[in-house]
Amino acid sequence: MQITRRLEFDAGHRIPNHNSQCRHLHGHRYALEITLSGDIITTEGVSEQGMVMDFSEVKRIANEVVVEVWDHAFLVYRGDRAVLDFLETMPGHKTVVLDVPPTAEHLAMIAFNLLNSAYRDTYGNHLRLERVRLYETPNNWADHLRTE
Ligand SMILES: Nc1nc2c(c(=O)[nH]1)N=C([C@H](O)[C@H](O)COP(=O)(O)OP(=O)(O)OP(=O)(O)O)CN2
Numbered sequence: 001m002q003i004t005r006r007l008e009f010d011a012g013h014r015i016p017n018h019n020s021q022c023r024h025l026h027g028h029r030y031a032l033e034i035t036l037s038g039d040i041i042t043t044e045g046v047s048e049q050g051m052v053m054d055f056s057e058v059k060r061i062a063n064e065v066v067v068e069v070w071d072h073a074f075l076v077y078r079g080d081r082a083v084l085d086f087l088e089t090m091p092g093h094k095t096v097v098l099d100v101p102p103t104a105e106h107l108a109m110i111a112f113n114l115l116n117s118a119y120r121d122t123y124g125n126h127l128r129l130e131r132v133r134l135y136e137t138p139n140n141w142a143d144h145l146r147t148e
């Protein structure tokens with residue numbers, strides 16, 4: 001069985017070497033779709049009976065690990081010295097420095113890796129993260145899938 005939870009956040013970014021408008025500082029209303037697989041919990045009387053994982057718990061963990069970290073932050077590539085130097089002139093600015101340019105593909109991959117260790121199989125129902133889909137716009141998205 002698979003379940004999917006969607007969360008949204010706002011963030012700024014730029015793709016420094018992009019040959020079009022994406023090289024300019026701009027932002028997106030990103031959406032994150034988190035897909036987990038597992039058996040349905042059958043333990044009689046527990047709150048999660050009949051579920052793979054409580055959607056509210058999926059949300060709580062995603063908020064803690066990714067959404068609250070990236071929301072209203074500027075996502076900047078470590079190699080983008082011009083923007084990084086500029087952001088460092090603003091004390092307390094919410095900046096998230098990434099080892100790779102902040103494309104939809106990379107953000108999906110980073111979110112997957114952060115979330116993969118955060119979702120725990122506490123009921124022995126083989127819970128695991130299967131996919132993170134990251135929407136940069138309603139029309140553009142990237143999927144990072146579990147490979148092993
Ligand atoms: N494969 C990728 N291509 C592009 C990415 C990306 O992350 N992966 N990112 C961008 C830019 O960040 C840009 O903001 C998106 O630009 P664009 O394609 O022009 O999207 P629109 O603003 O036109 O989106 P609509 O939904 O069509 O309004 C570029 N390419």
Ligand SMILES: [Zn+2]
Nearest residue numbers: 013022026028
């Ligand atoms: Zn963009």
